[in-house]
Amino acid sequence: MGRKTHRTLGDLVQDSRWLYVQCRECHHSAKLDPREVQMICYRNNYAPVIDRLAGQMRCSKCGLKRVYLGPCYPPGFI
Numbered sequence: 001m002g003r004k005t006h007r008t009l010g011d012l013v014q015d016s017r018w019l020y021v022q023c024r025e026c027h028h029s030a031k032l033d034p035r036e037v038q039m040i041c042y043r044n045n046y047a048p049v050i051d052r053l054a055g056q057m058r059c060s061k062c063g064l065k066r067v068y069l070g071p072c073y074p075p076g077f078i
């Protein structure tokens with residue numbers, strides 16, 4: 001028993017989860033492939049730690065950096 005914790009993007013990849021992103025301001029949301037986000041982290045020298053990325057990602061709609069990040073099921077998951 002016990003819920004899996006997803007602390008890093010690698011944890012999401014290993015657990016076949018995607019990254020759910022929702023803006024706390026305008027509630028725009030998106031599902032991102034954590035492997036693509038890992039690539040962005042490598043290029044920008046960001047730590048691939050979910051809690052820390054929340055302060056670095058910007059909403060693509062309203063441009064504010066107030067996003068919630070969490071695990072989600074990938075698209076097409078039944």
Ligand SMILES: [Zn+2]
Binds near residue numbers: 028059061062064
């Ligand atoms: Zn927004």
